[in-house]
Amino acid sequence: MALEDLQSSSDPVSLLETVRRCRASLASLSAGQEVQEQRPRSGAVDPEQARKEQRTLSRFLRNLQMLWQESQPLPEPRQKRRYTPRQRTLFLEHREQIEQWLEREAGINAAEILRRLIRLAPGTYHEGQLRSMERRVKEWRTARAERLLRSLRSAGKESETEVTSNPVATPIEGNN
Numbered sequence: 001m002a003l004e005d006l007q008s009s010s011d012p013v014s015l016l017e018t019v020r021r022c023r024a025s026l027a028s029l030s031a032g033q034e035v036q037e038q039r040p041r042s043g044a045v046d047p048e049q050a051r052k053e054q055r056t057l058s059r060f061l062r063n064l065q066m067l068w069q070e071s072q073p074l075p076e077p078r079q080k081r082r083y084t085p086r087q088r089t090l091f092l093e094h095r096e097q098i099e100q101w102l103e104r105e106a107g108i109n110a111a112e113i114l115r116r117l118i119r120l121a122p123g124t125y126h127e128g129q130l131r132s133m134e135r136r137v138k139e140w141r142t143a144r145a146e147r148l149l150r151s152l153r154s155a156g157k158e159s160e161t162e163v164t165s166n167p168v169a170t171p172i173e174g175n176n
Helices: 002-009 012-030 047-070 092-104 110-120 127-165
Strands: none
Touching: 012 047, 092 110, 092 127, 110 127
């Protein structure tokens, strides 16, 4: 309830006026001009306390001016760069060789393939292309696994039709 009461009694126009008045007071003080007090004071003011507040305010304004003059604009936040495939043809020249290595050596990794390519074609490839090679190897292995699964499914369907069309089912070799 207290928040609702505060919101209903708040006046944005009055707030804006107060902000402008304070900014004008700060500008006058920084220019060395005397500022008329905008709000009423209650009771007597201690002259020593007033001088102390004036010195503190003067020091604050002096430092504020120096900080403002010496400050640099904040750097613009850098946006994260999205990955966009750039060169799908990077390893195209040696694609057959890469596929042969992947077929012969199932456990070979992308780093080893790239090292071999660097030795095979010096100046064409470099270590900075490792991530690209990893992507290509992953794509190749995924495609290979999909082909293998399709061939197993099609072989399974053919054997099912054989069993259903042949009244005498023969066991598949190796599955006794």
